[in-house]
Amino acid sequence: MSDLSWLNPLYQFQNQLESNCRSIPDGLLHLLWSYMYREEMQSRFSKPMVWIGIYIAVASLFCILPMLADLLHGFRNKKLWFPCKYFTLNAASLTVIAVAMKLPMDLNNSMPLAVDLAAKLGSMPFMCAMMANLLPSLATMDSKELLANIIALAILVVTLVVNVCIQLETSVIAHGDGEYLSIATFYSWLIARFYVAMLLLLLVIHVCSALMILKSKQILFSKYKEGHETALKDLELQQPTVEKLNQHVSKYWIMAGTGSPQFMAVCSTTSSASGVICVSTTILHVIIMHYTRPYMKFYRSDYKWSVIVILITQFTGSILGTVAPLSRCFASLSFKVSIKWIWNQIRIFKVESYYTQKLSDWKRSSVPMKLSSRRCKIVIQDLKVLILSLCVGFQTMVVVACKLTALIPIFIVIGVLCCLQCWKWLKDMFGVSYNVSVKTPTQLQHIKDRNRYVLQLEDDIELAERTLEGILKSVNHVIQRAETQQPKNLMKLLEKSNCYEGVGKHDFHQVPPLTKEKYVDCWSLPVVTLTTIAVCLPNIQKHMIDGLLMSVSEGLRYVKHVEETLNARNEYAIIQKAAEMLWVEVEIYHIWLGNKMPNPTHQFNTPKEIVQWFSDTAKNMVTEVESKNMKGSLYTSVSANSMYRIAKTILLSHHDDIDQVSQEELFVQLSSVISQILAACLTNLPQVIAMKCHTSVIEKMDESVHTAAQVLGETMQIINSLQDRELPSLNPNELPFIDKWRDFFLHPSP
Template sequence: MVSDLIHCLRNRKLWFPSKTFTFNAASLTVIAVAMKLPVDLSNPMHGVADQRTKLGSMAFMCTMMANLLPSLATMNSKELLTNIIALDILVITLIVSVCIQIYTGVIGDSHDFNLLVKGTALFYVAMLLILLIIHTCSELKYQAGHETALKGLELQQPGRLTAEKLKQHVKNHWIMAVTCSPQFITACSATTSASGVICVVSIALNVLNSALVISETDRQSYRSDYKWSIPVIYKIQFIGCLVGTIAPLCRCYAALSFKLPIKWIWKQVKVFKVESYWTQKLYDWKQSSIPFSVSSRKIKIVILNFKVIFLIICIQLQKTVVVACKMIALIPIFFVICVLFCIRCWKWFKAMFSASSIVMGQNPEQQENFNDLRWYVLQLQDDMELSERALKSIPKVVNRLIKKAEKQQPSNLVKLLRESKGFEGVGKYGSLHVLPLFAEDYLDCWSLPLVTLTAIAVSLPQIPIVDRLLSSVSEGLTYVTLVEESLNATDEYVSIQKTAKVLWLEVEVSNKWVGNNLKNHAPEVNTARLILQWFKNTAKNMVTEVQFIDIRSANGNSIYRSICANSMYRITESILLSYHTNIDELSQEDLFTELSSMIADILAACLTNLPQVIVTKCHESVIEKRESSVNATVQLLGETTQIIDNLQDRELP
């Protein structure tokens, strides 16, 4: 819970999504261990501190369930069913154990308090079951809204995508990803507000008992076999309750502040309306047929009638719980209104005495921008709009992330790209006059010729600045890989891309090319022409060896060697043909300059696809993955802003 708290505060996520503390087998096991005291029926615990610690564990259970609430939204139906059944078993076991202890007199004091804690735990279990229906019923609506918003995005991006257009594009998608995030929607629901209130009540009761536990220092207070561990357990769980209450409280605040203006709150006060999405799935089940065949007509009628009656009860129970949650959610409304009113008064007071601020409100242009942003807000209720405050806070996160990412620009790569003036080097490495070594030539990709050209540059013994080129290519291949994975992800390309990754590891780490040491040429191989000829002959011999292997017995290493050799042969032969009679006059420094220029041109040509990659990565169809996908896109945009600006004015071939 502390980890989630720190993560959300650092990223300014006021709705506090669950990232670390989520529903899974491990967390449920740890919770079961933490609830050892309340379920222990074999150890009499008649001490005052013993009994208070048991009740403190119940309060801690309520706090944990409130913090686990948003993580339900990230699961599919199968995971939800499994985890909720496991949680039900755990909570019911806990409640039954406490009831047995109350009935047998093991817990003899403060029965009302125990009932309150048990009721709170039961209420959280019921609320978790309701959330299963909420997300199941609303998912299709989110998908439809996402498709509608995507059409608007496509219409807003004419012509070439500049860095500024991409920033706006990413902001729009960030708003969509956040507002359609299941955890965000859960945080803005009435059940979340109700859980926040219940969590506060639970911690308040626990605080009242803390003084009694801490003040009881005599040995008679700890009359169980747990002895000195009782106060340690209580204090740890009490701290957990205090820390764990922060997130539900903030979610409660977010659920209300994000829903302003005040007309929404007034509507909630006037009428407790149960929206259709709360019960739509239950109505669908009620009207559906039996999913299995029954031979007897009478039995079929009985089953159908039982199903209808059962679902009618469920629908009414669902409506009752929703109305009850909305009634409970009204409790913090007054406090939230007071807080927001104080904030607005402070801003107004600050604006009155600020020379730089003429008016408190937004100018018409800014207001128009906010109206444009509202187009990308995906919400559960048609009559509920995000407040202007929430709408301003979400893009601010994007701006902060972009500025942070801009400090991580690949400096070596940027310097190398500045040396490229066009895209001529793209055509040099694969001359049409060079025939492939195989009857069927391999497909090409961006990364393989880059690695091959770098391997040749590394082999030049008289070049001291080759390490700088290695660093530049290393930075560039990170983004080249993203381009290939986004735009060339078919099977025939993937095998070539994997070969390039393995070869680059060999070149960068070991200074080898397919097992051949790049730094230890024969002494006579000391000119540019001889080095190119050595690579060409080595590649040709390697292909000859592979051709003698029966294709049915060829392993991965043989294919890897043949792909690398074919690329090296084509590149070296193309360079030799391009210089023709002047090849003997080519020095190592000239060859290094030529290789660096080709590498820079290929990188530049490849990275002109970055805007398209950014747009593609924004369009994540899986709801649960949208926010993380857009977050990665924001990081990519921030890191490559300089590159995009540098390449956007070039005339594309």
């Protein structure tokens, strides 16, 4: 009954009417009651609309923030074509966009005043800006992802367009009586239809771009493989110098920069057309906001004051969302602009083959059918050819239309070039000299060499030299910035030893394993195990222990690169995962396999007792795991077995007189062994950097070479210092494996 308490005033009013106004007919009383009931119900149901409006504004904000993050990322990395890193087309972004489009989707709630109508119409240019920003992200997807996301986007846009058209027919958007519409109503009607047309055009452009991307990535990848083979011939993988590695990374950076699927999408005609559409809708929205500004305090929709929050948020998003498409529009021209190229663009609207090649391939392919009737197969095949032929024609028309639209920024660029040429002419006329750089034959040869690694869809168009210079500056910027992040603690640890013999001292073959199954060894597990013992030694100064922990933590970061690149087989991955989990326990929680590590001040007084405790505990754990077949036994068994072998090796190497060795001496010995293992592992860094430059997935090419440049910048000094050490006489393909190093030092060849 408490939920219906709001009806009490209505009942009281009805009783007063019946007692005081008995002359009023019952039908009229019933009509008054029904009207008041509907008004009260409408008021009650509209109360949550304010919070729904806030929800729409928050969803819009979640769309704006990743667009802003992409802008900042582009400025920071000097990529003014603004690749999509944070704001990409996926299920999550489409869900948030659908929430942000609630106002134009709303079929029933009237938006009678100027602010209400501006908010409803303003969602559509915001949607145009988001679609223009999302276009390059299509190039990051494989075929299945691309198909799923394009279909999802098409469903969202078509639903939005249909809902707006329904509201135009029902006059929810444009109010008026028949053909006597007011001027404001007529403009609203016209503006809504313009936005609908732009949304449909952008959807068509997205579909057209998706078809182009499918074929273009195949072309780029085939050219990338040629560049990869050329780059490998120029690099000596056997101990290459830092300078050669720098040149090698630069070659792949050029291939990744020019052959990036997103870069290719940005340079396309469809991207320029989407930028023009985005700018035109935003300009119209700015004009609407200018005329709406005096009426910002007046609203009448059920969303109440939240409609102003939505309007301001989405207007801000439209303005910010225009920056990247507009910059891409002019950047794509600057990448390849020349008077000859501009003239060809104006004179002939040539539709490149990669725009229609995928449709042509589908047209020539056969349809998998399980039909016995030959006549049915012929009909279906002919129908497929007819439909795809129409699609090829439509695709060609769309590309030509995009080229026509792209003439707008082209003419602007022509104007800028003419102004620059006039400025140079005036400077010449008035005798103002300026330097003209004349390139030497060596510089020209260098330019020719690096141009071999430029990947483009069209061979007859040369990339602008300033664009290539900008790409090389960006890789130098990444490397130089990484140089400021040198692992100083690791470098200090590596300086404690100048040889590699410790790789053979950490684990003796005469110590039998505790487990029946024989596991392979990796670089990270013995480092973590030795560090665990070292930090538990009594009476070692805290700053020395903290220094060792920080050094090992930095070292394991690069050890992980080596293991993931060169020891990627499943049997190694299991051991590496165990070492990673063990290090988290040791470094952060100061426990070992769930056991609190021995406290030197209370439980143990000598190094022997600590090492013996680790040996006994490891043996008991392995025995318990194998007898009870415990869950997670692999991680425990691998880690405990490593501890047992290393602890026993330490005891055997000192012939049980370990207590005669001072704690500081043992700590130094363990630190030296850790240093030598890390140094041996990091001798593989040049090979790792060279291999990280290359990837077989074109969508990850940019990320892979960026990682290689980052690692190169951070480890330049380490690579230089390790090249001064004499390597053991191992085959190059044996250097990535610690067991090969250990066998060499335990059983050196004569």
